[in-house]
Amino acid sequence: MDAITQLQRQFVEYTTSLYREGYLDDQFTQLQKLQDESNPDFVVEVVTLFFEDSEKLLNNLATALQQENIDYKQVDAHVHQFKGSSSSIGAQRVKNVCVVFRNYCDEKNLDGCVLCLQQAKNEYILIRNKLEALFNLEQQILQAGGSVPMMA
């Protein structure tokens, strides 16, 4: 098997596992559908925006939960944003944590919120690492002169 085919196989297997394990959902496929010759880096651009935005939101959440008098409306507003952007790029596990997080905000449950923040952070780091690995694989394929397989 030549190098390109091997890389392409790896790419397909890796992508499939991300969907199977629930890290990504169909919305990520939607993003890929939007990428074309006029916008060949669209997915990377949007995902990079998501990374930057997420890190800001996670910091804001940590700060908001450290206040003496916690403004749960503010916390909820941040979580709402995070839920929105993670949903928009298909980061399913992050989104799911945000759903639970919002419930704790409604209940003004500090312990629940602190726990969810930690989970959100963990899931964010996981998906960031996995997407970076995926983009890396794409680059390797392209540099070897191959084309990136279209996933369904």
Next chain:
Amino acid sequence: MACNYEEDVPHVLAVDDNLIDRKLVEKLLKSSSCRVTTAENGMRALEYLGLKETHQQNNGSKVNMIITDYCMPGMTGYELLQKIKESSVLKEVPVIIMSSENIPTRVNECLEMGAHKFMLKPLKLSDVKKLRHQLTNVEVEKR
């Protein structure tokens, strides 16, 4: 020629406070052959449409559709919809409300206020293409 083609391409104003969603909706619309202007909140949208100024920098007549998020700080999508429907210049422009939450009372209140459609986020390319197709039909019906 090129200028005639430009006039046939619908011009959409997309309003969303979330940066990622803004970029997404812009691409979805461009991929559906629309010209897109984005605004990050209701105020900016109203300014662009010329509803805020008395001296008209009126872009309202150049917009064929407005698509807005529901949950925005300051002015909600519903409030923006209201202002648009109150304007004699803009009330005929179809307004689409997007929301990540499928709350029946929310959907109803938007439709009753005159929203053309209520769409659930995240939007799919097929949803937007269908919308674009409907938009052409709406315009044809008016003639």
